[in-house]
Amino acid sequence: MSSQQLYFRLLSYVRPHWRVFLASVLGTTFAALTEPALPALMKPLLDGTFVDKDPWLMKWMPLALVALFLVRGSANFIENYCSQWVATRVVLDLRDAMFRKLMVLPVNFYDEQVTGNIVSKITFDVTQVTSAATSAVTVSIKDSITIAGLLSWLFWLNWKLTLITLVVAPLITLIVRQFSKRLRRVGRELQTAMGDTTQVLQEGIDCQKVVKIFGGAPYEIARFRDSANRVRRFTMKYAAAAAGNTSIVQLIAAIALALIISMVARQSAANETTVGGFVSFVAAMLMLLSPLKRLTGVNEQLQRGLAAAESIFSLLDREAEADTGTVVLPRAHGELTFEKVTIQYQRADRPALRDVSLTIRAGESVALVGPSGSGKTTFAHLVPRFYQPTDGRILIDGHDLRELTLDSLRANIALVSQDVALFNDTVGANIAYGAKAGASEAEIIAAAEAAYAMEFIREMPQGLNTIIGENGVRLSGGQRQRLAIARTLLKNAPLLILDEATSALDSESERQVQAALEVLMRGRTTIVIAHRLSTIEKVDRIVVLDKGEVAEVGTHAELLARGGIYSRLHRIQFARGADDKVELAI
Numbered sequence: 001m002s003s004q005q006l007y008f009r010l011l012s013y014v015r016p017h018w019r020v021f022l023a024s025v026l027g028t029t030f031a032a033l034t035e036p037a038l039p040a041l042m043k044p045l046l047d048g049t050f051v052d053k054d055p056w057l058m059k060w061m062p063l064a065l066v067a068l069f070l071v072r073g074s075a076n077f078i079e080n081y082c083s084q085w086v087a088t089r090v091v092l093d094l095r096d097a098m099f100r101k102l103m104v105l106p107v108n109f110y111d112e113q114v115t116g117n118i119v120s121k122i123t124f125d126v127t128q129v130t131s132a133a134t135s136a137v138t139v140s141i142k143d144s145i146t147i148a149g150l151l152s153w154l155f156w157l158n159w160k161l162t163l164i165t166l167v168v169a170p171l172i173t174l175i176v177r178q179f180s181k182r183l184r185r186v187g188r189e190l191q192t193a194m195g196d197t198t199q200v201l202q203e204g205i206d207c208q209k210v211v212k213i214f215g216g217a218p219y220e221i222a223r224f225r226d227s228a229n230r231v232r233r234f235t236m237k238y239a240a241a242a243a244g245n246t247s248i249v250q251l252i253a254a255i256a257l258a259l260i261i262s263m264v265a266r267q268s269a270a271n272e273t274t275v276g277g278f279v280s281f282v283a284a285m286l287m288l289l290s291p292l293k294r295l296t297g298v299n300e301q302l303q304r305g306l307a308a309a310e311s312i313f314s315l316l317d318r319e320a321e322a323d324t325g326t327v328v329l330p331r332a333h334g335e336l337t338f339e340k341v342t343i344q345y346q347r348a349d350r351p352a353l354r355d356v357s358l359t360i361r362a363g364e365s366v367a368l369v370g371p372s373g374s375g376k377t378t379f380a381h382l383v384p385r386f387y388q389p390t391d392g393r394i395l396i397d398g399h400d401l402r403e404l405t406l407d408s409l410r411a412n413i414a415l416v417s418q419d420v421a422l423f424n425d426t427v428g429a430n431i432a433y434g435a436k437a438g439a440s441e442a443e444i445i446a447a448a449e450a451a452y453a454m455e456f457i458r459e460m461p462q463g464l465n466t467i468i469g470e471n472g473v474r475l476s477g478g479q480r481q482r483l484a485i486a487r488t489l490l491k492n493a494p495l496l497i498l499d500e501a502t503s504a505l506d507s508e509s510e511r512q513v514q515a516a517l518e519v520l521m522r523g524r525t526t527i528v529i530a531h532r533l534s535t536i537e538k539v540d541r542i543v544v545l546d547k548g549e550v551a552e553v554g555t556h557a558e559l560l561a562r563g564g565i566y567s568r569l570h571r572i573q574f575a576r577g578a579d580d581k582v583e584l585a586i
Contacts, residue, residue, distance in 0.1 A: 003306055010133050010309045013090045021086045021134070027078030028142040034072040035291075036149030039284035041065065083138050087130040094126045097316060104320040107386040108346075116199020117192075121315055124194050125308040128187075132305020136298050143291035143298075150284045150291075157281050167256070172249050179245035180303055186241060187307030190234040197227040242300040253292050257285050321406065322388075329408040333397050334362035334494045334525030336383065341392035343378060351390070352378040354548045362397075362494075365526040367536035369566060370545035376529045379545065380497045383527070384413045396495070411435070414493040416520075418500035420480045422472035427457055428464035430472075431486045439490060451486035451516040453479070478513055485516045496526045533570050542566060 014021055041064060098121065154162040204220045261282055338358045344351040353375045360366050368376040381387055382394055385401055394401045401409060422430050431447060432439040444464060448454045456479050460466040472480040488496070498517065514535060530536050537556045544552035544559065544566045552564050559566035 006306055006309050006313070007132070007302070009313065010129055010305065011137075013093050014086060014133055014137075016093070017086045017089050020082050024079050024082035024086065024134070024138055025141060027075045027080075027082060028138045029145060030075035031072055031079055032142040032145035033149065034068055034075065035146040035287060036153045036284070037068055039150070039280045039287060040153055041068070079138060079142070083134050087134040090133050091126055091130055094129070094312060095122055098122050098126070098312065101316055101318065101320070105318060106321040107381070109318065114195065114199050116197070116202050117195035118315075119202065120191070120195035120198040121311055123198070125191050125311045128191075128308035129305045129312065131301040132309070136301045136305070139294050139298050143295045146291045147288060147295075150288050154281065154284050157284075162260075171252060175245065175248055175252075179241055180299055182241045183238065183245070183300055183303035184307050186234055186238045187304045188310070190231065190238055191308060191311050193227070193230040193234050197224070197231050200224050200227045238304070245299065249292065253288070257288075260285060323406045325402060325404040325406065325409070327399060327403045327405065327408075329396065329399060329404045329412060332412040332494045335395075335397050336360040336495070336525060336527075337395040337398075338379075338382075339393050339395070341382065341389045341394060343382065343387060343389045343391075345387075351548050353382075353389075353545075355392070356548075356550055357392075358543060358550060358553070360525055360527070362525055363523055364541065365521055365528060365539040367528040367530060367539045367542045368545060369530070369533065369536070369542060369569065370551070371569075373547075374545040375548040376545055377499065378548075380499055380527050380529060383495065383497065384410050384415070412493050413495045413497065414488040414491050415497045415499065416481070416484050416488055416517075417498075420472065420484045422468060422475075422480060422483060424467065424470045426462075426465050426467055427460065427483065430468065430483055431464075431490055433487055436487075436490050443490060444486075447486045447490040448483075450489050450519050451482045452512050453482040453486045453516075456482075481513045482516055485513070485520055489520055494524055496521060496524045498526065498528045498530070500529055500531060533573055 102118070151162060200220070200223055204224060336359070338356050341353055341356045342351050343353050356375075356379070368379055370376055378387070382389060383401075385406060388402075396404070396409070396412070423433070428441070428444050429437075431444050441464065445454065448457055448464075456475075457463055457466075468474050468483075472483065475483070498521075526539075528536055528539055536542060540555070541553060542556060542559055543550060544564070546565055552559055552562065552566055554562065560570060561567075
């Protein structure tokens with residue numbers, strides 16, 4: 001995408017607010033028109049009052065100056081307020097669009113991206129485009145009008161001398177163009193460095209317990225300092241390029257100005273101009289410096305904004321999660337069929353699942369076991385279409401998953417995992433989440449009771465209205481799991497996925513959570529992934545996966561009697577004690 005296309009796309013976010021932006025432009029225009037009026041008033045002010053002693057001018061010129069600055073101040077206020085209003089709305093709209101896109105991107109996008117870079121795009125990059133989208137436009141309009149007005153006045157006073165100012169214009173344009181390339185390149189590097197710093201910061205906060213227990217603070221401090229120092233270095237490179245651009249342009253303009261002032265002084269000495277004309281000409285020339293400085297600074301804003309826009313639009317242009325299904329699945333019975341399903345992730349050496357065929361009857365509970373990397377989690381993630389099979393197909397109640405709309409498919413599936421996702425909100429809001437946000441208090445309490453969660457919720461300061469902190473930090477592991485189960489019970493989906501739901505719990509918490517899970521599994525088609533083989537002995541069937549293939553299928557007793565992979569895993573685990581965990585799962 002060219003710079004022009006990129007910029008016009010950026011301006012499309014200003015278009016919905018064109019009325020306020022127009023007010024800003026009008027304020028800018030009026031403010032710019034007052035700029036040449038000041039040196040224009042200098043000539044009659046000096047010649048008419050101090051030289052000619054004109055009483056009319058002596059009376060009205062002070063009032064004219066007050067009126068001029070009143071108009072100028074009002075116009076500047078309108079320009080600044082409206083421009084800032086539009087800028088903040090553009091930031092809001094871009095952040096909203098980016099977050100909406102994040103909510104519909106496929107799971108493999110998050111597998112490939114660094115979280116810190118994503119956060120940096122929304123928090124840092126988006127703020128860099130506002131000046132390019134708003135103030136760069138108004139400044140360009142204002143200063144272009146100002147320069148045109150001042151040049152017109154200078155031509156009126158002395159057209160021969162004014163021509164000197166036009167000689168330097170091509171040279172200034174060439175310098176600005178060369179600096180633009182460097183500003184854009186360094187701007188990209190600065191945004192990447194900021195994303196890396198955000199990632200290091202996030203990891204240092206999220207993993208602070210590991211940092212403390214393993215003595216990792218010195219390493220993390222050094223890593224953050226190195227990352228932050230990269231941001232500083234690129235910031236300084238950017239500042240050097242911006243300052244060099246402005247300084248060189250101003251130097252050229254100052255040389256031209258010095259030459260002109262010298263020539264005007266000679267004309268004044270030869271009585272070829274009046275005192276008022278001389279002061280007016282010099283004042284107008286000096287007033288040209290500020291708009292010239294701002295116009296050269298606009299290029300810096302534009303290049304910074306365009307570099308940020310590239311980053312933002314690269315996210316917005318990503319393909320959303322494919323939802324080609326047209327069939328709306330009503331409440332499913334729960335029969336799940338895998339027909340020769342194969343899936344291989346990008347850059348993987350071998351398929352995660354290979355030629356897997358399996359039918360899970362409606363209401364049946366099936367456990368997936370096997371060594372690490374055998375494909376258990378991949379199997380479970382295919383059901384809600386987090387990933388797509390490379391070959392084969394999956395059916396629910398005879399419907400190919402690809403034919404179903406994502407919303408209707410996922411409305412029929414609930415998930416309870418080892419890594420419980422809770423929000424910094426109330427207990428009630430975490431249970432009645434998403435589509436169930438409108439559930440009544442009685443329904444929430446009923447779900448919490450069934451999940452054995454009300455016993456600790458009642459002890460909280462505000463009960464269901466208690467804020468639980470980031471990801472439920474104020475709760476124990478067992479309490480967090482039971483809240484997740486209560487949320488799943490309230491959803492009442494016919495298909496249930498339990499992914500290591502009790503692996504991180506102590507024996508007492510596991511007993512409570514297991515009791516809640518037994519309530520949850522009643523009448524639902526359930527896929528269970530478990531570390532502890534003792535927790536799956538009562539399921540209807542156990543499927544043993546090995547290197548992405550179905551190795552064994554049967555009940556707990558049948559598989560033990562068969563003496564295969566499951567029997568070996570069971571023997572290894574229980575040789576260490578019934579409650580010990582062997583890392584069998586992903």
